[in-house]
Amino acid sequence: MGEAVSAFVPGHITGFFTTQPDPDPTKAGSRGAGLTLSDGVSVTVRPDDATSIVLNDEAVEMAPVERVLDALEVTATVEATAAVPLGAGFGVSGGLSLGAALAANRVFERGLSTNELVTIAHGAEVQSGTGLGDVVAQARGGIPIRLEPGSPPHGTLDGIPDRARVEYVSFGELSTADVLTGETDHITQAGQTALSRVVSEPTLGSFIYASREFARETDLLTPTVTEAIRAVSEAGGQASMAMLGETVFALGTGLSDAGYDPEWCVTHPAGATLE
Amino acid sequence: MGEAVSAFVPGHITGFFTTQPDPDPTKAGSRGAGLTLSDGVSVTVRPDDATSIVLNDEAVEMAPVERVLDALEVTATVEATAAVPLGAGFGVSGGLSLGAALAANRVFERGLSTNELVTIAHGAEVQSGTGLGDVVAQARGGIPIRLEPGSPPHGTLDGIPDRARVEYVSFGELSTADVLTGETDHITQAGQTALSRVVSEPTLGSFIYASREFARETDLLTPTVTEAIRAVSEAGGQASMAMLGETVFALGTGLSDAGYDPEWCVTHPAGATLE
Numbered sequence: 001m002g003e004a005v006s007a008f009v010p011g012h013i014t015g016f017f018t019t020q021p022d023p024d025p026t027k028a029g030s031r032g033a034g035l036t037l038s039d040g041v042s043v044t045v046r047p048d049d050a051t052s053i054v055l056n057d058e059a060v061e062m063a064p065v066e067r068v069l070d071a072l073e074v075t076a077t078v079e080a081t082a083a084v085p086l087g088a089g090f091g092v093s094g095g096l097s098l099g100a101a102l103a104a105n106r107v108f109e110r111g112l113s114t115n116e117l118v119t120i121a122h123g124a125e126v127q128s129g130t131g132l133g134d135v136v137a138q139a140r141g142g143i144p145i146r147l148e149p150g151s152p153p154h155g156t157l158d159g160i161p162d163r164a165r166v167e168y169v170s171f172g173e174l175s176t177a178d179v180l181t182g183e184t185d186h187i188t189q190a191g192q193t194a195l196s197r198v199v200s201e202p203t204l205g206s207f208i209y210a211s212r213e214f215a216r217e218t219d220l221l222t223p224t225v226t227e228a229i230r231a232v233s234e235a236g237g238q239a240s241m242a243m244l245g246e247t248v249f250a251l252g253t254g255l256s257d258a259g260y261d262p263e264w265c266v267t268h269p270a271g272a273t274l275e
Numbered sequence: 276m277g278e279a280v281s282a283f284v285p286g287h288i289t290g291f292f293t294t295q296p297d298p299d300p301t302k303a304g305s306r307g308a309g310l311t312l313s314d315g316v317s318v319t320v321r322p323d324d325a326t327s328i329v330l331n332d333e334a335v336e337m338a339p340v341e342r343v344l345d346a347l348e349v350t351a352t353v354e355a356t357a358a359v360p361l362g363a364g365f366g367v368s369g370g371l372s373l374g375a376a377l378a379a380n381r382v383f384e385r386g387l388s389t390n391e392l393v394t395i396a397h398g399a400e401v402q403s404g405t406g407l408g409d410v411v412a413q414a415r416g417g418i419p420i421r422l423e424p425g426s427p428p429h430g431t432l433d434g435i436p437d438r439a440r441v442e443y444v445s446f447g448e449l450s451t452a453d454v455l456t457g458e459t460d461h462i463t464q465a466g467q468t469a470l471s472r473v474v475s476e477p478t479l480g481s482f483i484y485a486s487r488e489f490a491r492e493t494d495l496l497t498p499t500v501t502e503a504i505r506a507v508s509e510a511g512g513q514a515s516m517a518m519l520g521e522t523v524f525a526l527g528t529g530l531s532d533a534g535y536d537p538e539w540c541v542t543h544p545a546g547a548t549l550e
Binding site: 112 | 390
């Protein structure tokens with residue numbers, strides 16, 4: 001058993017999604033599409049007598065990470081650093097769960113496969129109500145299209161064969177759990193329409209257009225987000241809202257051109273990996 | 276229509292494989308496992324009146340690449356540079372096919388998805404008799420386990436959640452077509468045994484052990500390859516033979532420690548991408 005093992009998990013901005021509940025957490029999840037980001041989460045797992053989780057130097061409670069360690073039957077100190085904002089639609093929770101699974105499997109020599117670890121992390125997110133589609137997207141990398149919900153072998157992914165510079169500005173948090181425990185039929189209907197568009201035309205332009213339509217139709221836009229998307233559009237760019245956070249993302253230099261002072265990164269070609 | 280677009284495809288060393296013929300090329304393929312490599316193939320596609328293919332500055336005929344361009348209904352100049360030896364078990368043919376598909380889709384704005392491009396490149400390899408499992412592995416990256424043959428949605432992949440430094444020495448070429456058109460029942464039987472081992476224990480150690488067993492049982496080893504694998508083993512390392520080439524690969528510094536002067540790279544975390 002080694003001293004400590006680290007994993008990197010790309011961030012994930014969801015452009016649109018459906019909710020697909022199922023009693024089996026490996027079949028539950030969502031359809032949709034998003035961008036994985038070179039800004040992500042680094043997770044270090046160190047065997048310890050009890051489990052504790054530290055995120056950006058602060059002790060935190062994170063139910064899905066605890067579920068992952070329980071599933072692997074280990075206790076450990078999990079230290080994570082997120083290069084993206086928390087609670088703002090970047091998949092930090094999925095990143096910690098998947099990163100903890102990959103690193104713990106290695107440090108405790110559990111001998112599980114990639115698909116098995118993805119399944120554990122996905123199930124932990126679903127059961128904790130913290131996410132539906134981030135983990136499978138973050139395990140793939142690139143620009144994932146989630147065709148069917150769930151983890152392997154149930155979930156099915158495709159991708160947009162492109163890469164991009166991505167700018168983002170976060171104005172605040174939105175609770176994934178609050179939205180997901182409310183009425184979600186209209187979200188799923190709008191998400192299905194957006195998915196059909198992107199499946200028939202799997203390009204970045206089509207993705208961001210479908211995402212913007214989705215944000216509008218689901219009434220998830222806040223005034224600040226609406227204003228930023230409009231400003232990017234008026235400056236000739238393309239932007240939408242990260243699901244679920246009060247966050248605007250744009251392709252290329254969309255937010256800079258509109259006078260914002262965004263963070264920026266690029267789409268991440270790889271899925272989660274040991275460091 | 277842009278001027279020229281480039282894609283990078285990781286190299287792929289197959290450790291063991293089965294052959295799974297099927298009249299439908301998207302269902303045909305192989306099971307097995309391998310390492311994708313940071314040494315790979317860069318492919319640039321430039322629209323042109325007729326199709327021509329240049330590999331490492333030499334004009335070549337490559338049936339699968341021509342099939343890919345035909346499927347996309349385009350003609351182009353394809354210029355490729357391979358950082359790995361040709362005909363020696365590194366998936367150069369699959370790399371050119373997949374890279375041409377990705378780059379041509381972009382430069383000609385064909386609007387296909389990643390899975391569709393993988394399917395076109397895989398089918399072109401199968402129909403040309405040049406490969407069975409490289410394309411789907413090279414589209415995934417990492418250390419792919421091919422559970423079920425074929426391209427999406429038929430093929431199923433898992434992975435070994437690890438990464439490694441990889442050394443290799445190539446002593447010569449072996450023709451994939453010659454082996455694949457011969458009697459392959461014993462290969463498939465040995466490949467299935469190796470796969471069972473790696474599925475039950477998806478680790479690098481188990482992969483290289485299973486690969487060595489496979490090479491022995493299929494009588495594909497040449498005297499030079501046998502000697503190199505033995506030398507690495509005696510120096511305390513782990514090596515096997517790349518399928519199909521007169522090539523030995525080792526984890527870590529296995530070949531250096533045994534006194535060889537190998538090339539080296541690392542497993543590639545990402546699948547094929549536009550550059």
